[in-house]
Amino acid sequence: MKKTDTVIIGAGPVGLFAVHQLGIKGLKSVVIDNLDKAGGQCIELYPDKPIYDIPAVPECTGEELTKRLLEQIKPFNTEFFLNERVEEVKQDKDNWIVKTNNNNEFLAPNIIIAGGVGSFEPRKLSLKEAEKFEGKSLFYAVRNKELFKNKNISIFGGGDSALDWALELSKFSKINLIHRREGFRGAPHTLSEIKKLEKDGKISIKTPCQLESIEGETNIKSITLKFDDGKTEKIKTDIVLSFFGLIMKLGPIAEWGLNMSKKTIEVNSENFQTSKQGIFAAGDICSYPGKLKLILSGFHEVALASVECFKRARPNEKYRFEFTTSSKNIQERLGKK
Amino acid sequence: MPKITYKDNQGNSKTIEVENGLSVMEGAIQNDVPGIDADCGGSMACATCHVYVEEKWLDKLPKAEDAEIDMIDMAYEPKKNSRLSCQLIVSDELEGLTVTTPEKQS
Numbered sequence: 542m543k544k545t546d547t548v549i550i551g552a553g554p555v556g557l558f559a560v561h562q563l564g565i566k567g568l569k570s571v572v573i574d575n576l577d578k579a580g581g582q583c584i585e586l587y588p589d590k591p592i593y594d595i596p597a598v599p600e601c602t603g604e605e606l607t608k609r610l611l612e613q614i615k616p617f618n619t620e621f622f623l624n625e626r627v628e629e630v631k632q633d634k635d636n637w638i639v640k641t642n643n644n645n646e647f648l649a650p651n652i653i654i655a656g657g658v659g660s661f662e663p664r665k666l667s668l669k670e671a672e673k674f675e676g677k678s679l680f681y682a683v684r685n686k687e688l689f690k691n692k693n694i695s696i697f698g699g700g701d702s703a704l705d706w707a708l709e710l711s712k713f714s715k716i717n718l719i720h721r722r723e724g725f726r727g728a729p730h731t732l733s734e735i736k737k738l739e740k741d742g743k744i745s746i747k748t749p750c751q752l753e754s755i756e757g758e759t760n761i762k763s764i765t766l767k768f769d770d771g772k773t774e775k776i777k778t779d780i781v782l783s784f785f786g787l788i789m790k791l792g793p794i795a796e797w798g799l800n801m802s803k804k805t806i807e808v809n810s811e812n813f814q815t816s817k818q819g820i821f822a823a824g825d826i827c828s829y830p831g832k833l834k835l836i837l838s839g840f841h842e843v844a845l846a847s848v849e850c851f852k853r854a855r856p857n858e859k860y861r862f863e864f865t866t867s868s869k870n871i872q873e874r875l876g877k878k
Numbered sequence: 879m880p881k882i883t884y885k886d887n888q889g890n891s892k893t894i895e896v897e898n899g900l901s902v903m904e905g906a907i908q909n910d911v912p913g914i915d916a917d918c919g920g921s922m923a924c925a926t927c928h929v930y931v932e933e934k935w936l937d938k939l940p941k942a943e944d945a946e947i948d949m950i951d952m953a954y955e956p957k958k959n960s961r962l963s964c965q966l967i968v969s970d971e972l973e974g975l976t977v978t979t980p981e982k983q984s
Binding site: 582586587590658664667698699700720721722724726769785786788789790825834 | 917918919921923924925926944947948951952954955956958981984
């Protein structure tokens with residue numbers, strides 16, 4: 542079990558700034574996130590879209606904001622646990638034990654939940670029969686290309702993931718690329734490569750159509766597509782890959798006994814503590830009278846939460862408010878001396 | 879104020895007066911109409927405010943931008959009459975609009 546002062550759940554902008562606010566107070570933290578990279582919604586939903594309301598930054602993209610925050614917290618050498626979801630939170634006297642789905646365990650007096658709208662998970666096919674094939678012949682991500690050699694593969698989706706994998710897997714398998722409309726939103730360059738391979742008979746493109754049914758016992762044998770004009774087509778298929786993006790799911794957070802309203806966690810706006818001492822919530826996931834779902838509000842929320850975190854992590858020390866411009870302690874912690 | 883009707887996939891419906899300038903999504907959220915999640919808060923980044931628009935309204939609504947159509951690819955069971963309700967801004971012309979929410983949003 543790893544000991545730390547604060548476990549931060551969520552590596553979005555608010556979780557990252559929490560590292561900073563705790564760090565300048567001399568507190569250690571770890572960050573856990575279900576995505577494979579830091580940035581949260583900024584990096585997953587709108588990496589290229591401009592944000593205009595970060596104070597003193599007239600314009601930056603979600604990706605730039607994430608990069609800058611990571612740079613800002615570099616001095617604290619914080620450990621990140623990515624691709625991991627927190628499953629369980631248990632009380633242990635004045636501490637909390639946090640367990641992840643990757644069997645990591647942490648012990649800390651504080652938890653800051655900066656979980657946005659929940660963890661990102663792949664959007665699954667809506668067909669009922671799809672579930673029993675999941676992990677066997679239906680996949681929502683490619684982890685090991687070897688599994689996909691010399692097969693008949695049907696790929697669903699119109700974005701970059703669908704196009705990139707169609708191109709890559711066509712090197713050694715027969716590909717059907719299936720999309721609900723004729724236009725693809727993936728990179729035009731990739732699409733033109735795919736159109737070439739279509740002429741060579743390596744890839745066949747099926748549009749505009751949707752999945753009607755999947756046939757097979759333990760493994761998929763074929764799928765049936767329904768086209769917009771009402772016609773159906775049965776296609777021999779060993780493997781289905783589906784790339785319909787990610788959705789956000791609150792997941793286990795709802796089961797930790799915190800006071801919730803709709804899909805948010807109630808906090809007091811003095812220190813952003815939840816109904817449980819030592820568990821804080823900040824950013825889009827918290828609610829209190831007047832709450833605005835803005836990144837800058839999340840920054841304020843973790844600044845105040847970090848003060849209470851200090852009091853709980855260092856009960857024998859007196860908390861002293863300090864400015865970064867004048868505090869030697871803070872400057873040392875930032876490596877500025 | 880224009881009246882907007884929100885139907886669920888079971889046929890239950892609720893008609894609400896929504897102020898001009900609000901989106902059809904905001905009208906639902908502010909009046910606790912179930913079936914519209916709007917996880918991203920209306921920034922056209924999530925497709926969880928997906929609705930089906932009554933056929934006769936399709937041509938009367940401002941056309942969906944490319945970004946909205948791209949995002950509808952990600953929605954649960956998209957159809958020809960799919961729109962994101964965060965992109966439908968209420969005005970007098972929308973008086974009587976009926977939208978149906980999908981079986982689920984995610």
